[in-house]
Amino acid sequence: MARYLLSVFGPAEPTEFGSYPSREEMLEAFADTGAFNDRLEREGRLVFADGLEPATTATTVDGRGERPAFTDGPYLETKEHLGGFWVIEAPDLDVALALAAEASKACRGTVEVRPFQTPASVQALMEP
Amino acid sequence: MTDPAVEQAITRVHHEEWARVVAGLARRFGDLDVAEEAAAEAFAVAVERWPRDGIPPNPGGWLTTTATRRAIDRLRRESLRDAKYQAALMVHDDTPAEPTGPVQDDRLRLVFTCCHPALSMEARVALTLRLLGGLTVAEIARAFFVHETAMARRITRAKGKIAAAHIPYRVPSAEDLRQRVTGVLAVVYLVFNEGYLAGEGDDAVRVDLSDEAIRLGRLLHDLLPDDGEVAGLLALMLLTDARRAARVSSTGELVTLDEQDRGAWDRDLLAEGRALVEERLRVVAAGGERPGRYQLLAAINLVHTDAPTARDTDWSRIVALYDAMARLDPSPVVRLNRAVAVAELDGPLVGLAEVDRLGDALEGYHAFHVARAELLRRLGRSGESRTAYDRAIELTGNPGERAHLTRRRDQLVG
Numbered sequence: 001m002a003r004y005l006l007s008v009f010g011p012a013e014p015t016e017f018g019s020y021p022s023r024e025e026m027l028e029a030f031a032d033t034g035a036f037n038d039r040l041e042r043e044g045r046l047v048f049a050d051g052l053e054p055a056t057t058a059t060t061v062d063g064r065g066e067r068p069a070f071t072d073g074p075y076l077e078t079k080e081h082l083g084g085f086w087v088i089e090a091p092d093l094d095v096a097l098a099l100a101a102e103a104s105k106a107c108r109g110t111v112e113v114r115p116f117q118t119p120a121s122v123q124a125l126m127e128p
Numbered sequence: 129m130t131d132p133a134v135e136q137a138i139t140r141v142h143h144e145e146w147a148r149v150v151a152g153l154a155r156r157f158g159d160l161d162v163a164e165e166a167a168a169e170a171f172a173v174a175v176e177r178w179p180r181d182g183i184p185p186n187p188g189g190w191l192t193t194t195a196t197r198r199a200i201d202r203l204r205r206e207s208l209r210d211a212k213y214q215a216a217l218m219v220h221d222d223t224p225a226e227p228t229g230p231v232q233d234d235r236l237r238l239v240f241t242c243c244h245p246a247l248s249m250e251a252r253v254a255l256t257l258r259l260l261g262g263l264t265v266a267e268i269a270r271a272f273f274v275h276e277t278a279m280a281r282r283i284t285r286a287k288g289k290i291a292a293a294h295i296p297y298r299v300p301s302a303e304d305l306r307q308r309v310t311g312v313l314a315v316v317y318l319v320f321n322e323g324y325l326a327g328e329g330d331d332a333v334r335v336d337l338s339d340e341a342i343r344l345g346r347l348l349h350d351l352l353p354d355d356g357e358v359a360g361l362l363a364l365m366l367l368t369d370a371r372r373a374a375r376v377s378s379t380g381e382l383v384t385l386d387e388q389d390r391g392a393w394d395r396d397l398l399a400e401g402r403a404l405v406e407e408r409l410r411v412v413a414a415g416g417e418r419p420g421r422y423q424l425l426a427a428i429n430l431v432h433t434d435a436p437t438a439r440d441t442d443w444s445r446i447v448a449l450y451d452a453m454a455r456l457d458p459s460p461v462v463r464l465n466r467a468v469a470v471a472e473l474d475g476p477l478v479g480l481a482e483v484d485r486l487g488d489a490l491e492g493y494h495a496f497h498v499a500r501a502e503l504l505r506r507l508g509r510s511g512e513s514r515t516a517y518d519r520a521i522e523l524t525g526n527p528g529e530r531a532h533l534t535r536r537r538d539q540l541v542g
Binding site for chain 1: 294296300
């Protein structure tokens with residue numbers, strides 16, 4: 001079983017309905033996403049999922065100096081930011097992509113699928 | 129000195145066995161890298177030994193055995209192998225095929241892994257030519273006018289993604305198969321067109337991409353004999369390639385279909401292509417699946433190649449086939465081709481009116497301006513025709529086509 005991050009991106013400056021054009025559409029998307037999450041859980045694929053507050057609420061921290069530096073706002077200056085994500089388990093990329101397609105439909109956003117490192121791939125990195 | 133007969137035999141075995149050796153090793157070791165390298169080493173040993181010892185009675189078995197030993201040696205040699213090896217293992221599925229499902233040939237798994245939709249088109253093409261076609265990285269790099277190091281990086285990155293993202297080594301399930309086969313055919317057709325149209329450059333040592341594509345097409349047709357679109361693409365490539373010798377003049381100028389010496393067409397390829405199209409027509413007539421894009425394109429090509437002279441072309445049949453195409457794919461390019469056929473049937477004025485309607489979508493497409501130039505010429509509107517040729521010449525990258533268009537333009541009177 002492999003682990004994948006499914007990320008959803010949304011506008012940097014959301015409207016009062018998040019990234020949705022109207023309240024109805026927002027509620028529909030929430031309902032569909034909830035149903036999708038329930039299914040993931042039933043099928044034993046869900047590790048974790050949640051939505052994020054807008055990127056304007058982010059604080060960027062650099063702790064490498066003597067004293068940590070705090071900056072208001074997200075790390076990357078882009079038009080779209082991470083708005084929410086799932087961590088799922090799937091046997092292979094085909095299954096992960098099929099789930100991502102459903103996730104995208106449910107939440108009305110584009111989804112990026114990325115594999116997590118595995119103990120073996122980290123081990124391989126560390127070897128000379 | 130190598131005996132040319134042995135050399136030829138090695139080339140033939142390479143064509144016939146490379147993909148099978150790589151695919152078998154990939155399944156056994158779960159690692160495309162190991163499979164590719166061990167197969168390459170086994171062929172190198174064959175090139176060294178066969179001229180001296182003779183060709184073994186079962187060359188494919190000999191190569192698989194030799195490659196397997198090399199792969200095991202490599203894995204043993206690498207002290208780090210455990211972690212690296214585990215990290216690179218591919219996901220594969222050993223469940224036997226359903227009776228109605230596709231045959232379980234390891235090469236079919238390799239096809240779908242190399243052409244996986246999560247890989248970029250460039251990566252799919254490179255992997256397919258390397259792992260299925262057996263071309264060297266240097267050959268692929270030359271064929272696509274890319275630096276060898278860049279091409280090697282592209283292939284390494286693609287193999288890295290297959291391993292890290294767990295792209296499975298498996299034939300897709302029946303419900304996904306149609307779409308995934310379409311993706312594979314797009315890779316093969318791109319390779320074919322790259323060889324056939326050769327958008328740029330002129331390189332004598334460039335491997336023949338059209339031949340490679342046809343070889344891949346035959347392999348797919350062997351693996352998926354009942355797939356109409358697979359048969360359609362192979363037929364389309366054969367019927368197109370049959371005209372290769374007649375397509376370029378002795379001065380390197382492109383020769384259009386109506387001016388080609390039909391006696392120079394390859395009868396064997398035409399016959400093979402025709403048999404495939406006719407078989408599909410029988411299946412469709414018997415209530416089988418409706419023909420897709422490649423079958424329709426093959427059928428259109430067959431109408432052209434069946435005409436003893438350009439004037440005998442059955443244009444109403446071609447328009448009907450383009451109508452069927454437009455129902456599947458109402459794109460401006462399909463409508464342009466239909467308009468050209470309509471011009472042959474109903475006259476240049478009717479054709480031009482249809483072509484002109486596509487101006488917004490196709491302004492940057494050279495074939496649109498070629499079609500306009502030819503129709504305007506037939507209508508005696510030389511000035512407008514000249515302008516259209518100029519624009520077409522500006523937009524085309526192929527030197528043979530540019531020479532042809534320049535000559536056509538300069539022959540305009542008035």
